[in-house]
Amino acid sequence: MAEHIYWEDFQVGRTVTLGEKHVTREEIIAFATEFDPQPFHLDETAAKDTPLGGLAASGWHSCAMLMRMICDGYLVNSSSLGSPGLDEVKWLEPVRPGDVLTARYTCVEARPSESRPNFGVCRMHYEVFNQFDRPVMTWDCTQFFGRRSADGSP
Amino acid sequence: MAEHIYWEDFQVGRTVTLGEKHVTREEIIAFATEFDPQPFHLDETAAKDTPLGGLAASGWHSCAMLMRMICDGYLVNSSSLGSPGLDEVKWLEPVRPGDVLTARYTCVEARPSESRPNFGVCRMHYEVFNQFDRPVMTWDCTQFFGRRSADGSP
Numbered sequence: 001m002a003e004h005i006y007w008e009d010f011q012v013g014r015t016v017t018l019g020e021k022h023v024t025r026e027e028i029i030a031f032a033t034e035f036d037p038q039p040f041h042l043d044e045t046a047a048k049d050t051p052l053g054g055l056a057a058s059g060w061h062s063c064a065m066l067m068r069m070i071c072d073g074y075l076v077n078s079s080s081l082g083s084p085g086l087d088e089v090k091w092l093e094p095v096r097p098g099d100v101l102t103a104r105y106t107c108v109e110a111r112p113s114e115s116r117p118n119f120g121v122c123r124m125h126y127e128v129f130n131q132f133d134r135p136v137m138t139w140d141c142t143q144f145f146g147r148r149s150a151d152g153s154p
Numbered sequence: 155m156a157e158h159i160y161w162e163d164f165q166v167g168r169t170v171t172l173g174e175k176h177v178t179r180e181e182i183i184a185f186a187t188e189f190d191p192q193p194f195h196l197d198e199t200a201a202k203d204t205p206l207g208g209l210a211a212s213g214w215h216s217c218a219m220l221m222r223m224i225c226d227g228y229l230v231n232s233s234s235l236g237s238p239g240l241d242e243v244k245w246l247e248p249v250r251p252g253d254v255l256t257a258r259y260t261c262v263e264a265r266p267s268e269s270r271p272n273f274g275v276c277r278m279h280y281e282v283f284n285q286f287d288r289p290v291m292t293w294d295c296t297q298f299f300g301r302r303s304a305d306g307s308p
Contacts, residue, residue: 035218037225038234051235051298059237060214060221064189067214071191080192081205083213083245090239144205 005078007120007145010107018073018103021065023057025097031061056094062101062137063089066128069103079146081119086141093136100131113144120145159232161274161299164261172227172257175219177211179251185215210248216255216291217243220282223257233300235273240295247290254285267298274299 032041036058039046044055057065095101105126113119126139186195190212193200198209211219249255259280267273280293 031218034222036221038230038236040236058221059239060218063217064185064214067212068189068191076192082192082194085213085242085244086240087242088239089243091237 005074005145006148007079007110007112007122008148010110010120010122010145012107012110015104015106016074018069018105021069021101021103023065023095023097023099023101025055028055028057028061028095028097031064032058036060052094054094054096056096059089059091059137062091062095062128063139065101066103066126066137066139069101070105070126073103079148081144081146083141083143086139087123088138088140090138091136092138093130093134095130095136099136101128101136103128108140112147118147120147159228159299160302161233161264161266161276162302164264164274164276164299166261166264169258169260170228172223172259175223175255175257177219177249177251177253177255179209182209182211182215182249182251185218186212190214206248208248208250210250213243213245213291216245216249216282217293219255220257220280220291220293223255224259224280227257235298235300237295237297240293241277242292242294244292245290246292247284247288249284249290253290255282255290257282262294266301272301274301 029042040050040052040056041058047055103126105124107122108125109123111121113121122143122145124141124143126141127135128137130136183196194204194206194210195212201209257280259278261276262279263277265275267275276297276299278295278297280295281289282291284290
């Protein structure tokens with residue numbers, strides 16, 4: 001079993017690869033039907049005449065798929081304490097049925113929490129690519145992790 | 155039928171109320187199971203010992219629920235041309251089973267697209283509240299809309 005990851009284990013500047021996600025037409029339509037029922041996320045014909053040029057996943061579905069890759073890649077094996085949010089989400093290219101997404105993240109900053117001695121804070125940069133190695137989405141976000149030394153010593 | 159909304163119809167500084175969403179335990183768990191399977195989004199007992207203090211929706215589920223409110227509120231009846239992303243997402247308070255969410259948005263900037271004469275750009279601030287009128291989430295994002303005058307005249 002992989003060793004449990006604490007805040008101290010994140011190395012600033014290191015890029016870590018996450019898993020892979022095969023995007024299906026059925027999933028695109030199912031997510032959009034429930035959460036983002038705009039025509040270009042539901043129907044190929046309707047989408048053709050829009051700037052997306054064809055059926056594409058909701059940007060929120062891209063976010064949800066990345067979140068699953070993050071959980072599977074390391075997060076559920078970590079002392080994750082959630083996130084206060086994101087500084088930036090960029091949707092760069094359409095995500096199509098049949099795309100194979102890969103992702104990676106870089107810890108860009110790590111600091112102890114000022115207010116809670118058992119917490120550490122990381123700022124992360126996430127990148128998602130399609131099978132043509134084109135970036136389709138990036139995130140800049142903040143994540144909280146429990147510290148290995150539960151009494152807060154560095 | 156409500157009149158179709160174009161870029162020119164958004165008034166800078168005006169706040170518009172969206173609909174309401176009743177959050178269920180089943181939906182929280184279903185979304186988290188597929189997209190964010192961290193224990194505090196899946197199980198009340200596991201969540202009690204975390205800073206969330208009890209079962210709470212994934213922040214990405216909150217985003218997806220707001221997107222549905224946006225679609226139902228006005229977006230599918232507009233000339234929406236998607237979004238390049240968000241400048242900020244803030245997850246301010248846990249979203250619990252049984253919560254009733256309401257939302258509103260304010261157009262903070264509207265300008266014609268420099269590159270595409272048929273497009274207008276709006277920057278929006280979205281706010282989601284729970285039944286105690288506490289803000290649970292905010293977004294700052296950019297949205298594209300088609301212009302009423304398809305030939306690009308102002």
